[in-house]
Amino acid sequence: MGNTAGLVLAAGAGRRFGQPKALVEYDGRSLLDRAVATLRDGGCRQVLAVLGAGAEQALSAATEAFTPVVNRRWGQGLSTSLKAGLAAVPSRYDGVVVTLVDQPRIEAEAVRRLIAAAAEGATVAIATYAGRRGHPMYFAREHLDGIAAGAVGDRGPATSSPRTGTSWPRSRARATRSTSTPRPTWRRSSTRAPPSGAPGALLPASSAVHPKR
Numbered sequence: 001m002g003n004t005a006g007l008v009l010a011a012g013a014g015r016r017f018g019q020p021k022a023l024v025e026y027d028g029r030s031l032l033d034r035a036v037a038t039l040r041d042g043g044c045r046q047v048l049a050v051l052g053a054g055a056e057q058a059l060s061a062a063t064e065a066f067t068p069v070v071n072r073r074w075g076q077g078l079s080t081s082l083k084a085g086l087a088a089v090p091s092r093y094d095g096v097v098v099t100l101v102d103q104p105r106i107e108a109e110a111v112r113r114l115i116a117a118a119a120e121g122a123t124v125a126i127a128t129y130a131g132r133r134g135h136p137m138y139f140a141r142e143h144l145d146g147i148a149a150g151a152v153g154d155r156g157p158a159t160s161s162p163r164t165g166t167s168w169p170r171s172r173a174r175a176t177r178s179t180s181t182p183r184p185t186w187r188r189s190s191t192r193a194p195p196s197g198a199p200g201a202l203l204p205a206s207s208a209v210h211p212k213r
Contacts, residue, residue, distance in 0.1 A: 002115045004138070005093040006039030008032070008066070010101035011052025011074035011081040020054030023061060026104045034104045036064040039136075042111020044097055048088055050074075050081040079151035086144045094118075096144070099136040106136060114138040 010032050014021035022032040032049060039047045048067045051058050052074025059068055069088045073080040082098070089096050095118055097111055110127045114136060117125040123140035126133045139147060 002043065002119050003092070003094045004044055004115050004118065005089050005096045006036075006042070006044030006047040006111070007085045007089065007096050007098045008035040008039065008047065008049040008101055009078065009081045009085060009098065010035065010058070011050050011055075011071045012078075012101070013053040013075070014102075020052075020058065021102050022049075022051060022058040023054055024102075030058075030061060031101045031104055032058055032062055033064045035099055035101050035106075036062075036066045038106055038108050039097060039099060039111055040064070041108035042097070042136075043108075043115045044111065045093070046090070048085060049101075050085040050088075052081065077153040079153055082151045083148045086148045089141075089144065091141075093141065095123075095138055095140040097136050097138050103135050111136055 010022040012021045014024060017024045022030065024031050026034060036047050036049060046067060047065075048069055050069045050071050052071045055068070055070050067088070069084050071081045071084040073084075085098070086096070097114055099106060099111075106127075114125045114127065115138065118138050118140065122138070123143060125138040127136055128134065
């Protein structure tokens, strides 16, 4: 399936949810666990997740295995999580699939298609929905430094990635959201977390998603 890592951006405070997004449950499962499993099932050999708000609670509540990367600057925008996550991707991987923690309807098939596009030579591959770019996204290692350098504030990978030539194999990477999925149930996790905006007690940065809505 290729020598690819997976990266979940999951550091957001989730103010609209009333708790950190990584702790929010969707149909009985946390957004963090769902995102990690999607990347792993899609073919990523190692999954990293960037945590910030409620990092310790997210780590203790998680049931899926992943490499945590704690972003102490999560309050300064999505770009800080993207930078931390890309910097933590081990050098042995040729590229990384990036996704956001609050996109629970993304399926493993979307990840598989991106990895397949990379195997055919794509250095950037973006999943599209009805012709519009979305997540997940694949970036070859040669682009990681440039993407990190272009990320500012709440600018994520979509706005800081290269836009040249065959780097956008939309037809090869197109992914579709499931239309047969029952209406989901969202609810707050019973895990207690620090108030929104509070950094909490965070672990040292070492290695692991940020939701969009």
